[in-house]
Amino acid sequence: MxxxxxxxxxxxxxxxxxxxxxxxxxxxxxxxxxxxxxxxxxxxxxxxxxxxxxxxxxxxxxxxxxxxxxxxxxxxxxxxxxxxxxxxxxxxxxxxxxxxxxxxxxxxxxxxxxxxxxxxxxxxxxxxxxxxxxKGLVPRLTKLPWIPDEDQWLRILHVAQSEPVRNRLMLALAYDAALRREELCLLRTDDVDPSRRTLRIRAETTKTRLERVVPYSATAGVLLSQYLRHRATLTRSRGLLFLSESRRNYAEPLTLWTWSKVVRRIALEADVERFSTHTTRHLCLTDLARMGWELHEIATFAGHRQTDSTLQYIHLSGRELADKLRGGMEHIHAWRVQTLAGETAQLNSEVAR
Incomplete structure (x- = not known):
């Protein structure tokens, strides 16, 4: 339509x-x-x-x-x-x-x-x-992305363990490569390079129209091998990687809405209602910021055209504030110790007199 x-x-x-x-x-x-x-x-x-x-x-x-x-x-x-x-x-x-x-x-x-x-x-x-x-017509509120805490993430993973291999692979790739929903669902079989463990994210599937190549983990590679063997039982034809297995759309490309329903079902079962198809992307980019990746590196990995969006994850990780606080506290600590040492020396001098 x-x-x-x-x-x-x-x-x-x-x-x-x-x-x-x-x-x-x-x-x-x-x-x-x-x-x-x-x-x-x-x-x-x-x-x-x-x-x-x-x-x-x-x-x-x-x-x-x-x-x-x-x-x-x-x-x-x-x-x-x-x-x-x-x-x-x-x-x-x-x-x-x-x-x-x-x-x-x-x-x-x-x-x-x-x-x-x-x-x-x-x-x-x-x-x-x-x-x-x-000012614009409506004040713009800028909020940091939501990410699950460790307990919530573990609950999501626990529920996902009982999911079919297709769903587990999609969650793994969505996190590993910080993929948007469209980028994940529109992956083709020829976008995957198992020998180098990389994915080619085609420009026409991205929000910013920027093509990029991103890696995925060895664990996701194992799931990919399992899924490709399973996919061969559905169809031998190449094309979109992820296929539906419902009776109505058997072996047809998996739609964005079907994947959203899968993630929503997992979120409700894990009692983490705020978890969505975009949460894995937020979590991955925040983890990269926590690991000390530079701003331009995260922006390239995420496919951001401007670094304004990338800065949200730097702020969310608290990396810059933590570094500044650590450096400031070291300076303050040294000053306090020096002050105490000076006061002690002066006190000893007065006692000696």
Whole structure:
């Protein structure tokens, strides 16, 4: 189903449909197009309910959309894993919804249909106070990724031990190589090099469109050998590595949603509800930071185009703060000892007199 078919509202708004087509023609990832269509489609529907022409809407009209995002009940209801207020979408999701709306108005400005964009963006503006930083429409909250503690991770591993070899291999590779869900599920048989124990992560499967080669452990290599023998009983054809074994989709490529359901089931059984398909990536990159990897090395391993995302894992590991604290405490400790030694010498001198 195309985004236009999923969101018929675009058929009633030519400029929005043209904007969506431009994004698609520019080669944006299919999942990005889906996210853009959802954010802009929801905004167009709200404008229709409010009797507002989206082409001429102002900042107050966009603010109504923001209010709706922050107050709507979540469609997943009781399945919501973490929500600060229990109502509305998370801050990161709201930011995501606003991106296509902002890009839509950028498009209208380029077409000469507007002179300004009602969706503000945080950007550096010379001459402004507080470092010249202009605030966006919605304050951006930056939170560190969640990772399980040792007890929670052991519970996940204990449950995973009884899983089929395919699921155990997928968890192992997801952690070893810090793979995103799409990167893992879209691995092909020819992306694996068992002789060097490496995976080729193709550019078209990544979020940043950066191809990379990453290693995996010897333990994952053993699981891979077992799975390849099992996979040969399903099909002899090459192609996507991980296959479904359900009766409905037997020997068909495993979907992203099926893998999410597998991980969700493991998380619930292990009583670690916050564990998700992305948690293994967070845990791996944090462990690399804890081991002393440099920032650029972690960024290359993770496939980050900018190091801003990588810095989250450095901060989460506490490595830099620990190093600074250790160095500072050594200096303070030396100063205290020297001070005590000086006071003791002075006291001995007074007693001798």
């Amino acid at each position: 195309t985004p236009i078919e999923k969101w018929p509202v675009f058929r009633r708004h030519d400029q929005a449909a043209a904007c969506l087509q431009i994004w698609s023609d520019l080669g944006r990832a299919p999942r990005t197009i889906e996210a853009y269509a959802r954010g802009l489609g929801e905004y167009l529907l709200l404008c229709e309910r409010s009797g507002v022409d989206p082409v001429t809407a102002n900042r107050a009209d966009v603010a109504v959309y923001v209010r709706e995002l922050t107050s709507r009940p979540h469609h997943r209801g009781a399945n919501v894993i973490s929500m600060d207020s229990g109502v509305g979408l998370a801050n990161a999701t709201i930011q995501q919804r606003l991106v296509p709306v902002r890009l839509f108005y950028d498009h209208l400005i380029e077409e000469g249909l507007r002179s300004s964009n009602p969706v503000g963006r945080g950007r550096y503006t010379p001459g402004r106070r507080r470092g010249g930083q202009a």
